[in-house]
Amino acid sequence: MSKRRKPTKQEPAKKDVVVDPPSLESRFGQAGRPFAKTSFHHGLYMGIGLLLAYVLFLSLDILMPMLIVIAISGFIAIGLNPMVVRLQRWGLPRGVSVAAVCLGTLLVLCGGVVSLVPPIIEEGVAFVEALPSLLDNLGQQRWLVNLDKQFDILGRIQEAAKGLDATTVVDAAGGVFSVLGVAFGSVFNGVMIAVLTIYLLGSFNRLTSGFYRLLPAHRRTRAKALGDEILTKVGGYTVGALGIAAAAGCTSFIFMLIAGVPYAYALAFVVAILDLIPQIGATLGAVVVTLVGLTVSLWVAIACAIFFVIYQQVENWVIYPTIMRRSVKVSDLAAILGLLLGAALLGVVGALLAVPTVAAIQLLVREVYIPRQDQA
Numbered sequence: 001m002s003k004r005r006k007p008t009k010q011e012p013a014k015k016d017v018v019v020d021p022p023s024l025e026s027r028f029g030q031a032g033r034p035f036a037k038t039s040f041h042h043g044l045y046m047g048i049g050l051l052l053a054y055v056l057f058l059s060l061d062i063l064m065p066m067l068i069v070i071a072i073s074g075f076i077a078i079g080l081n082p083m084v085v086r087l088q089r090w091g092l093p094r095g096v097s098v099a100a101v102c103l104g105t106l107l108v109l110c111g112g113v114v115s116l117v118p119p120i121i122e123e124g125v126a127f128v129e130a131l132p133s134l135l136d137n138l139g140q141q142r143w144l145v146n147l148d149k150q151f152d153i154l155g156r157i158q159e160a161a162k163g164l165d166a167t168t169v170v171d172a173a174g175g176v177f178s179v180l181g182v183a184f185g186s187v188f189n190g191v192m193i194a195v196l197t198i199y200l201l202g203s204f205n206r207l208t209s210g211f212y213r214l215l216p217a218h219r220r221t222r223a224k225a226l227g228d229e230i231l232t233k234v235g236g237y238t239v240g241a242l243g244i245a246a247a248a249g250c251t252s253f254i255f256m257l258i259a260g261v262p263y264a265y266a267l268a269f270v271v272a273i274l275d276l277i278p279q280i281g282a283t284l285g286a287v288v289v290t291l292v293g294l295t296v297s298l299w300v301a302i303a304c305a306i307f308f309v310i311y312q313q314v315e316n317w318v319i320y321p322t323i324m325r326r327s328v329k330v331s332d333l334a335a336i337l338g339l340l341l342g343a344a345l346l347g348v349v350g351a352l353l354a355v356p357t358v359a360a361i362q363l364l365v366r367e368v369y370i371p372r373q374d375q376a
Helices: 039-089 094-129 131-139 142-151 153-162 166-173 176-184 187-202 204-213 217-259 264-275 281-294 298-325 332-346 348-375
Strands: none
Touching: 039 094, 039 187, 039 204, 039 217, 039 348, 094 187, 187 204, 204 217, 217 264, 217 281, 217 298, 217 348, 264 281, 281 298, 332 348
């Protein structure tokens, strides 16, 4: 057992010595020691921290519309990136692939607007103009007559509908551009979404690589694997959701033409848009079409209800699992909770982003949090 060496005369024992800070000479004299940190200083620092937190909260509240625009742009860019990657595998450069995908998307959108918007506007205006007569036809149904005698339902609806006409509705909507502006927040936000989406697609690899470089070197490999998996899930969800919505709209349009439901173009468009909302969107679309079918006859409404019940079963058990669950594995409970929270926070945008966000959180919990808890 080694013994501790005693200090010699030439080597005195070490003692704790308070070292003065280096002196700072200036024409104003020598700087003294720093002030001792007292409870006042701690309270001051906490107060400054709370003030900065409040300023950050106000800034987020002001910047929230622009942050939503950035989130939508990123969501669209992630959804279009797999198409760009596929074109790159065919030998095209990244810039040419991005330009081809953006041009194709623009042509599809313009074609959809040209082919769908005029009939939708015409049928929507005709629907508003015919609403009083449709309510009269609806009032002739026996099952509704009994309810009307008790609660005077039709009288109240007709009074509200008499004040509506095509001019009033168009003026209230502010025209087609105002409707589109409401959908995107404003025309400026729509342009910003397009510009940011193109920029994010062009810089996708550089941005993701730069983000991974912000992490410590020993974590980059695993972070890149998890990040690429999350981006794949979000992209798969975006493409799958658009495909499912398009299938719902086309199938509903064909059925409504066969069943004789009026305003098939407008209603099919409504069904496709509502079908983008997970879990409850298809049900909302079915309710809208069934109510319009009631204006024709009770049997047409029953046929609409039966069609949508059958189609939703096919969508839930065949179409959705085939397209979505292979790429986005999210439990039904988690999807519903995420949908409710997303809709409460950001409205329709939050509902659309809910499922891929929940998928990303589930992946991180399963691959990061649970293994650490198992090792604890």
